[in-house]
Amino acid sequence: MSEPTADLQAAAAQAAELRAQLQHHAHLYYVLDAPALPDAEYDRLFQQLQALEAAHPELLTPDSPTQRIIGRVLDGFAPVRHAVAMLSIRTETDTTAAGATAFDERVRRELALPPEASPVEYNAELKFDGLAINLRYEHGVLVQAATRGDGETGEDVTQNIRTIGQVPLRLLGAADTLPPVLEVRGEVYMRRDDFERLNERQREKGEKTYINPRNTAAGAVRQLDPAITAQRPLSFFAYGLGEVQGWNRPATHSATLDALAAFGIPVCADRAVALGAEGLVAFHAAMGAQRDALPFDIDGVVYKVNSVELQQRLGFVTREPRWAVAHKYPAQEQLTRLNGIDIQVGRTGKLTPVAKLEPVFVGGTTVSNATLHNVFELRRKGVRVGDTVIVRRAGDVIPEVVGRVMEGAPGPRMPYVPNFRQPRACPVCGSRVLRERGGMDHRCTGGLFCAAQRKQALLHFAGRRAMDVEGLGDKLVDQLVDGGLIRTLPELYKLGVAKLIELERLGEKSAANLVAGLEKSKQTTFARFLYALGIRHVGETTAKDLARHFGGIDRLMAASVDELLQVNDVGPVVAQSIRAFFDQPHNVEVVEQLRAAGIHWPEQAAALGPQPLAGKTLVLTGTLPTLSRDEAKALIEAAGGKVSGSVSKKTNYVVAGEEAGSKLDKARELGVPVLDEAGLQALLHAEA
Numbered sequence: 223m224s225e226p227t228a229d230l231q232a233a234a235a236q237a238a239e240l241r242a243q244l245q246h247h248a249h250l251y252y253v254l255d256a257p258a259l260p261d262a263e264y265d266r267l268f269q270q271l272q273a274l275e276a277a278h279p280e281l282l283t284p285d286s287p288t289q290r291i292i293g294r295v296l297d298g299f300a301p302v303r304h305a306v307a308m309l310s311i312r313t314e315t316d317t318t319a320a321g322a323t324a325f326d327e328r329v330r331r332e333l334a335l336p337p338e339a340s341p342v343e344y345n346a347e348l349k350f351d352g353l354a355i356n357l358r359y360e361h362g363v364l365v366q367a368a369t370r371g372d373g374e375t376g377e378d379v380t381q382n383i384r385t386i387g388q389v390p391l392r393l394l395g396a397a398d399t400l401p402p403v404l405e406v407r408g409e410v411y412m413r414r415d416d417f418e419r420l421n422e423r424q425r426e427k428g429e430k431t432y433i434n435p436r437n438t439a440a441g442a443v444r445q446l447d448p449a450i451t452a453q454r455p456l457s458f459f460a461y462g463l464g465e466v467q468g469w470n471r472p473a474t475h476s477a478t479l480d481a482l483a484a485f486g487i488p489v490c491a492d493r494a495v496a497l498g499a500e501g502l503v504a505f506h507a508a509m510g511a512q513r514d515a516l517p518f519d520i521d522g523v524v525y526k527v528n529s530v531e532l533q534q535r536l537g538f539v540t541r542e543p544r545w546a547v548a549h550k551y552p553a554q555e556q557l558t559r560l561n562g563i564d565i566q567v568g569r570t571g572k573l574t575p576v577a578k579l580e581p582v583f584v585g586g587t588t589v590s591n592a593t594l595h596n597v598f599e600l601r602r603k604g605v606r607v608g609d610t611v612i613v614r615r616a617g618d619v620i621p622e623v624v625g626r627v628m629e630g631a632p633g634p635r636m637p638y639v640p641n642f643r644q645p646r647a648c649p650v651c652g653s654r655v656l657r658e659r660g661g662m663d664h665r666c667t668g669g670l671f672c673a674a675q676r677k678q679a680l681l682h683f684a685g686r687r688a689m690d691v692e693g694l695g696d697k698l699v700d701q702l703v704d705g706g707l708i709r710t711l712p713e714l715y716k717l718g719v720a721k722l723i724e725l726e727r728l729g730e731k732s733a734a735n736l737v738a739g740l741e742k743s744k745q746t747t748f749a750r751f752l753y754a755l756g757i758r759h760v761g762e763t764t765a766k767d768l769a770r771h772f773g774g775i776d777r778l779m780a781a782s783v784d785e786l787l788q789v790n791d792v793g794p795v796v797a798q799s800i801r802a803f804f805d806q807p808h809n810v811e812v813v814e815q816l817r818a819a820g821i822h823w824p825e826q827a828a829a830l831g832p833q834p835l836a837g838k839t840l841v842l843t844g845t846l847p848t849l850s851r852d853e854a855k856a857l858i859e860a861a862g863g864k865v866s867g868s869v870s871k872k873t874n875y876v877v878a879g880e881e882a883g884s885k886l887d888k889a890r891e892l893g894v895p896v897l898d899e900a901g902l903q904a905l906l907h908a909e910a
């Protein structure tokens with residue numbers, strides 16, 4: 223039998239070694255997003271440590287990776303008095319560049335800088351939309367996490383914060399170099415993809431879904447059962463310091479963030495040192511453009527005077543530092559009243575419940591209609607007329623109703639309207655409504671008999687990327703269809719000025735404009751015409767591929783499903799949809815009548831010529847000696863090939879010129895053949 227103390231010593235050394243390894247790999251995985259160990263191997267080390275700690279409970283330490291979930295349900299959170307008050311941040315609500323300029327002017331004035339003094343240096347960062355938290359590390363070990371509360375006193379949420387993989391339980395670095403006290407301040411938030419996945423899981427379990435990442439993150443931090451918090455995918459970014467003892471903090475805010483990152487604390491990479499108002503305005507614009515592409519929500523950016531010395535000179539007024547400001551972007555979510563729910567019928571008959579809203583300014587425009595997607599979403603969100611709802615409009619996405627707020631709206635709620643929950647008849651034409659097996663969408667089967675579908679078909683046909691008929695907008699289409707002037711697409715070309723001016727509110731000039739627009743639209747391309755027909759699953763790209771492949775409408779209309787499947791990127795669903803469309807005699811008739819009305823296009827040279835690159839994907843990189851990029855692309859497309867922007871295993875050739883970049887490296891790595899311009903020319907002129 224071995225000596226107990228020697229045994230314990232060996233176990234302690236092994237536990238320390240395992241913890242160091244696990245800490246290192248957790249940092250790579252959670253913070254740097256660059257795992258260096260397979261999950262199974264990490265799990266194996268983790269279990270080894272767990273076994274060791276179970277055998278020797280005296281070896282357990284609070285910073286052990288096994289101690290993230292302690293699993294005690296609390297009856298409430300203990301108050302925590304902040305050693306250094308958590309200030310709030312002044313908000314600049316002018317969302318234009320003037321908001322940034324005003325801040326710089328104020329800083330210069332308060333520092334009494336003469337106009338000729340050099341620009342002030344700032345650190346510009348993102349304003350994460352989450353919950354502010356103070357993390358307290360003593361000798362590198364996380365000992366407490368607290369919410370901001372009123373700035374003086376917050377709540378002890380240590381147990382919950384420990385469950386967040388990104389928050390280190392122990393700072394990186396040798397124990398004797400770590401500060402005795404280091405408080406890190408930052409924001410707990412939830413990434414949008416994590417939020418979507420969480421809702422997906424909730425939906426599968428038939429449980430309630432969450433409204434937005436911010437509220438979900440804040441709710442999870444204030445959960446009394448840490449086991450529940452542990453199941454919420456939370457993230458953390460640091461943005462500042464609280465109490466510090468025994469650490470020479472860097473002289474600038476940007477260097478402070480770098481130092482925190484070196485301790486293993488997550489710091490967002492989207493930050494910059496900006497010079498003067500100009501630098502701030504540029505950052506605001508750059509991040510505004512990237513806002514929708516970021517993996518998490520931000521509601522603005524934050525500017526901070528970079529020098530700590532200048533920060534101290536500026537000081538603060540009523541709990542807000544004079545050296546920092548949050549510069550907002552237009553809000554993407556707003557509350558408003560739901561005045562009604564309409565069911566809209568789209569071009570392909572899809573039924574969409576549309577919320578009629580009390581107009582509200584959101585995402586930079588006034589919104590009075592927002593989609594509720596489909597009846598399942600409508601039911602899940604449980605919104606009813608009269609509710610206060612949250613409307614979201616982010617970037618170019620159509621505005622949507624994300625949910626309702628439970629508070630407010632006293633009194634009885636409006637009842638559900640049964641037809642919204644299980645529509646059986648089209649609200650516009652009364653035709654039967656069907657739902658594809660397993661699908662979420664209900665569709666009116668009325669086709670062009672349905673006035674709504676007819677209107678949408680007309681608008682699509684006349685659209686800029688289709689026949690591009692100038693002068694034909696929503697209002698006019700409504701009038702033409704509702705007034706019974708148009709039942710089929712070809713009737714559009716029979717409209718004369720005389721007939722048009724009979725329409726209410728249509729002057730002679732607009733009528734003449736429309737007739738001229740129609741006349742002009744007759745000269746088109748085969749691809750545009752094909753796209754304009756509005757065949758289901760035939761978008762612009764497929765229309766181009768079809769036009770190139772078949773060259774003429776007669777060959778396309780006669781093509782079998784098998785022949786259609788030969789076309790680039792055409793799969794069974796698309797092929798069957800095209801065949802089904804032309805199997806309908808009235809659709810063939812529409813095509814004939816439109817051609818009889820004078821719609822024509824030049825025969826496509828490429829389709830008549832050989833197609834040596836049919837089915838091939840090429841990537842262009844660098845500068846070619848004689849061809850411009852557009853010329854090379856046009857030649858490749860005319861030969862039936864496709865040009866893609868990135869190299870993958872599916873790329874057939876990479877055409878590389880002068881100063882070719884990473885695409886060339888990628889091609890070599892994947893063994894994709896590389897050609898120069900002469901090589902491309904040889905391919906283009908090869909026999910198909």
Ligand code: D41
Nearest residue numbers: 309310311348349350354461462524546
């Ligand atoms: O991203 C944020 N939400 C953020 C919040 C940030 N990037 N910086 C911040 N800086 C401060 C000061 C200037 C007081 C250190 C903040 C906050 N405060 C803050 N958030 C909530 C209250 C205060």
